[in-house]
Amino acid sequence: MKIDPNSSADLSAQIAQAIRDAIVDGKLIVDERLPSEAEMADQFNVSRPTVREALKRLAAQSLIRTQRGATGGAFVNRLSFPDAYAQQITTSTLLLSMNAVSFDTACEARYALERACAPLSSQRRTADHLATMRAEIHRQQQPGLTDEAFCDSDVAFHRALVDGAQNPVLSYQLAGAVEGMQPLMNMITFTARSRNQIVSLHTAIADALERREAAAVDDTLKELSEYTQSLARDVMAKRAR
C-alpha cells in the first residue's frame, strides 16, 4: 500500500482510499486489526493526525471500528445490514432532496421496485408480515393522526410488504427507495378522503397478499402508485396558485 506525496489530493484521502481498496479487494479481512496509528504514520511517512483523519473517513463509512486500550486499534468492520440500511437511507434522502428530482420520477422508481417484490412476497409472506400490515392499516384510520404520523405508518406498511419477500438484499435496496421518499411524501397534505382511499387500497393489498394472489397485489400497487401521483399533482397545482 503506497501513496503519492506529490499528488494534489489530500494525504488523508489517499490513505483512506488505499485502505478502502485493500478491504474491498479482500486483502484485509473482517475483524483484522490494522497497524496502530503510530505505525501507519511511519509506514506512510505522514503524521499521526493525518492517519487519524484517514481512519475517521473509513469509520464514517462503517468500514472500520476503533477500540481504545491495550489491545485496541482499528479493526475491519463487518458491514451489517442495519449499517448499510442507515447509509442507504441517508444517501437516498439527500439525493432526492438536493437534486430537483420530480415527485413523479421518485414515485415511479419506488413503486416499480416495490412491485418487483410483490410476487416473492405473495409466496413467502408470513402471518407476522400480514399482522404488521393490518396493524398499520388500523393505525392509519385513527382520526387525530398527523400527516407525518400517517406517512410513518405508510412506510411501515410498505416495509412489511417488502420484508415479506424474505430477501434481505431486496429489503436493503428498497429501504433507500421507500424511506428516502418520505420527506417528499411529507409535503402532501392527506385529506380525510384521500386517507380513506389509501387505506382501502392498503386493505386490498393485504387481502390479496393473504390469498397469495400476486397479480392482484401488483394491480393494486399500480393503482396506489397512480393515486399517489395524482395527489401530488393536486398539491403542486394548488401550490402554483
Next chain:
Amino acid sequence: MKIDPNSSADLSAQIAQAIRDAIVDGKLIVDERLPSEAEMADQFNVSRPTVREALKRLAAQSLIRTQRGATGGAFVNRLSFPDAYAQQITTSTLLLSMNAVSFDTACEARYALERACAPLSSQRRTADHLATMRAEIHRQQQPGLTDEAFCDSDVAFHRALVDGAQNPVLSYQLAGAVEGMQPLMNMITFTARSRNQIVSLHTAIADALERREAAAVDDTLKELSEYTQSLARDVMAKRAR
C-alpha cells in the same frame, strides 16, 4: 447545534452527527459555507484537529467539500448522482462479500429489481441504449475474452437495459444491485457453451426491447435469472468435491 462533552461517544463523531442532522433537516443548504475550522473549534469548545476529524467524516460521505485559500472553507455539497452511485456500489459490494449472502439470494434480488425496469425500458429505451446493448453482445462473443472481461460486459449490458427506463433514481438504485454482485459473478467460470447460452438470451432481450415487447423482455430476464443460478449451483457443486 450542541454536543455533550461527557458522552461516551467521540467528540468528532458527535460534531459530525450534529452537522449531518443540520444538512438532512435543511438547516444548512447546498453550497452554504460552514464556519472556519478555528471558529467551529471555538463554538464546540474543542480543538481544531477534533473539528477536522468531524469534517473528514462528512467529506467521506460526500456531504461537504473543502476548498483551501482566502475564501475557502467547508461547503455543503450537492450530492450528485455519480457520487451516490459510487457509495452505493461500495456499500453493496461489501455487504454481499462480508455477510455470507448466498448467490441465490443476491441473484434473486438483482433480477427482481431488473425486471421492475423492463416495462419502462421497453417504452422509453432510445436507439442509443439498444446500440450499447448490441455492442456489448458483440464483445461477449470475442473468443479470447477473460471471465472478468465477460462479466464487465455483462454489467454494461444490464446497465444499458436499466438506463433505458430513463429514470435516474431507478438507475441509481440498480447500480448497487447489479455492480455489487460482480465479485460474486466473477467466481463463475464461463465455459464456451454457457457464454453462448447467455449471449443468445441477451440477444433475445435486445430483440424484444427493439420491438418494445415488455412481456418478452420480462420472460427472457426470468430465464436468464434461472440459468445464472443453475450455473452458480454447478460451480458450487464442483467446488464441494
Next chain:
DNA sequence: AGACTTTTAAATGTCTGACAAATAGAAAAG
C-alpha cells in the same frame, strides 16, 4: 496454589502551537 489487587504498557482520544500551501482580494507599480 489460588483469588484478588495493583501496576504497567499500549493504544486511541484530545489539545496546543506551529508552519506550509493555496487563493482571493487589496495594494502598489507600470
Next chain:
DNA sequence: CTTTTCTATTTGTCAGACATTTAAAAGTCT
C-alpha cells in the same frame, strides 16, 4: 487602466504532549 506584488485568510500537515481506556502482567494476601 492593467499588471504585478503583497497580504490576510483558510485548509493541509506536522511535532509533541497529556488524558483516558483497557487488558495483561506482576504482586499480594489468604
